[in-house]
Amino acid sequence: MYYYKLNDKLLFSQSMYENLENCTLEEIINCNEVIYYLIDRDPKSFRDSYCVSHIDLLFFKREGINLIDNCRIPMVTHKWIEDKINNNKICAINTAYPNWKELLASKPNKKFRINIVGLGDVGGTLGIGLRLLGGDIIDKIGLYNIDSNALNRWNYELNQIYSIDKNQFPPVEMINEDNLFDCDLFAFCASAFVPKVGSNVGDVRMVQFEKNAKILSHYAKLARKRNYKGIFAVVSDPVDLLCKVAFLESNKDSNNILDYKGLFPSQIRGYGLGVMHARALYYSKENPKTLNYVDEGRAYGPHGNGLIIANSICNYDEDLSLELTKKAKEANLDVRGTGFKPFIAPALSSGALSLLATLRGDWNHSATFMGGVFMGAKNRLTSSGVEIERVKLPGKLYTRLVNTYEELVNII
Template sequence: MHIHDLVKEPLSLRKCPVIPGTKARVNIVALGDVGTTMLIGLKLLGSDVIESIGICDIRKENTARLEMEMNQIGYPFEGPALPSVVVVPEDELFTGDVLIFCASRGIPPVEPGSKADVRMAQLDANRDIIRHYAGLARNARYQGLVCVVSDPVDNLCAAFLNESGLEPWQIQGYGLGVMHKRAEYYASKDSRFASYLTEGRAFGPHGKDLVIANSIDRYDDALSRELTEQAVRANIAVRDLGFKPYIAPALSSAALSILLTLRGEWHYGSLYLGTRERGAFLGMKNRLTKGGWEWEDLDLPEELYERIRNAYDNLCEIR
């Protein structure tokens, strides 16, 4: 079985919202912990594919501060010119090539040791926010790429698609990159999971129903489920130390994965699989080409395929 077997006649993703390898005008909505950390990564590493970075936040003092500080970062002598950072008003967010959505109503408090999925607790509040920006995209007849970073990534992508009138090939979610790196982190510390470092794959949503596969050719369901649980719980482990786990997601899921997208290189992200009536954004290894999106469509063991199908079906139920 393959990923494409999840949907018989899916909507096409064979169009390109931005041309890979060219310089894009990027705008960011909301500069909290995640947005600011991501901004630093894009500024430092994106000179080859980013022309400028627009920033928009409800806290005007924050954008004023970031415009000053970001534009004071650069090489002292020889080195590439880093992208300029400019403050953009809300009504100009959809005049660029790429819109990155990092807005959130805040993360609800979590008791130490709790097994609650914080990401899903954010859904209702953040869905209201993303609907507002989806309306702006609709009014602007936006033709570019929307990158959703806020949690729960996959569900908010679906909300943006429903409200904006955009095409599925214009939207991608960025949450799976850090889950892959978290799985690698734990695999590097336990030899039982070592196969993941060279043979493993990640699928599905950022959080509950994540699917970590220790290997495609030598899939071990019990081992993979154990590693999946460790990756899912990694954010709680940081919270138990008294900190918010935003650095790795902002860089692995967002900054680095978005840059790989703009370069046309393989990365982890969520693409829409489905029809107009039923579908979901599902995380997988993929890349953007001049002909549209392409994903790694491996021949999957039955047990692994069933885990992915279950994750997909659950995502389809939450729009």
Template sequence: MAEKVIRDLYDEVGIVKPKLLEHCPLKLREKSRVNIFALGDVGTTVLIGLRLMGGDVISSIGIYDINNANLQRLEMEMNQIRVPFEGDENSMPQVSVIAEEELFDCDVLVFCASKGVPGIGVEGDVRMAQLEANKEIISNCGDLAKAAGFQGMVCVVSDPVDPLCKALLQSSGLDPAQIQGYGLGVMNARALYYAGHDNRFVAYATKGRAFGPHGHDLVIADNVENYDDSLSRELTALAIDANMKVRDLGYKPYIAPALSSAAISILMTMRGQWHYSSLYFGDGTSGAFLGMKNIMTQTGPEYENIKLDEKLFKRIRKAYINLCVL
């Protein structure tokens, strides 16, 4: 098989005329208005991260949730996080409560809504268990985006990230470049964590990559320049099972995902920096959102289209095809 690149995935599922990502929905490196939909454990942690780290690219943060008492509490607590003698240039963005009809009165919407999060002790891929319930919520959100004529960007954080991005695209009529899924950042971070504990994976820190969904079909490559399939699959398994290690201790593993996948990666997107998120690979009818290293530019999202080892490409192809049928 000739050397493959990510773009060759289109041929694997017979997509002849892909929808190109040729639109930038952001004011790169300028201050934008951000709204967060749902302030549970994940949404609240995302809010903390964006307020603490986002002063250079966020002017304000609107918060919406069905729990009004929680919103009032967060408005007070977030705005009471202050740096003494803080200047104005990169000051923390003000947090305010918004109504549902104001959700899309912003430049960036962060979707953290989730229904039926599996409790501690539930076995299997808990992310996929949330698909149907969360699909209904995000489809309703898509209707609101369509009605508002939304021109900005939607960042999908809720599980399962990639199928929910697809559901939003289908319901909203948004341009594919306006939607990105934020689940892969923490899988990269988990791979880095385990690589830091085992010298066999040392190359991952500088030459490794993460591809695919935030879940079962994750693809971790130990070294894209000198790929080792066995080591890569071992590191992949460690990254996939990392959330269950936290659950085994009696806790829900939401802190690292909310910060690594969402807050940090969303800010890097807004700053025009390389990051991990899911982009649309399809023609509007067939296709899926797939996670990879990418960057937002003035002309739209661009992904790293490096040459891939045959075994590595086959793993990414399998993940993509499985996402296409969801």
């Protein structure tokens, strides 16, 4: 093992880095701050950084569903490493990314500034949720929309949400494209196409993908140009595929060649799975056999075709899980059947509540980078990076996850 010091950060690795200053094992052991474990993996299919929450994460050569499935082989390492893992004090850093040293920058605790792009049904409702619920964690909410009337409307409306406690609500302001990335979290809610109620379009998400990808590409490239270091949150459909677009487009140079100098994958997150978990929870109450979903159930994958609802990770039942998956996936059709577009629950469950959970470091359902794709799973953002919940997956559930994962790989 090799031990290093870079500025005020301590690092260790199984590989030698000749351009780094050495430090002692004692310094590493006695450090009370997060320390960094250096690896060298292909950026195309391996994360830039992550929380080392299990011993086996120190040794992965490839990433995929193994990030969700708990290690089944007993592993032993130095006690000081185990202690730091148990206290979330180790962050893995992938030095194959050219700008990896930027990942060592301290991120002080503070309130966050959120900028919302796209003030349609989802973006506007997201703003309502953040204004009402984010006073403890949000410093300011910025609004941007190409339609000036919509921009003015939501600026008026959101700033007029008040109660007696006037300090409870974060201020809202209109912004322009020049200061779009002067924030800690950029929420992409723009959409070029939303099917009308009553239209027969099949998987709405895939119909939206091509047009929304073109819009998102512009902002991904702009994020690179502005050297943006905050969270790039994709709320528009389909979030998992659009996250991949954001990663690829922001990491291309002027010759359209991947150089991995744009957004780190850890900066990009997709927010669509929260509402599928909420819908599964809603429908689980209809059957006494699925009442345990609230405590034991899980949601994985996209929030359209490929969605996986598990009735329980303790007592998995394939038939009950498939039934809940079908109901959750088709819930939007139930809302459309009433004559209205289904945007309120997605904007709040997948959007506002999940964004706030991310900023607070709480568990939430969202899509993060796993082996070259962005896939939804329960995760949280810790001081040592993204931690994806790992469980001992039942065999049939594991097979479903692999199938969904491979579908995402094959799309983009």
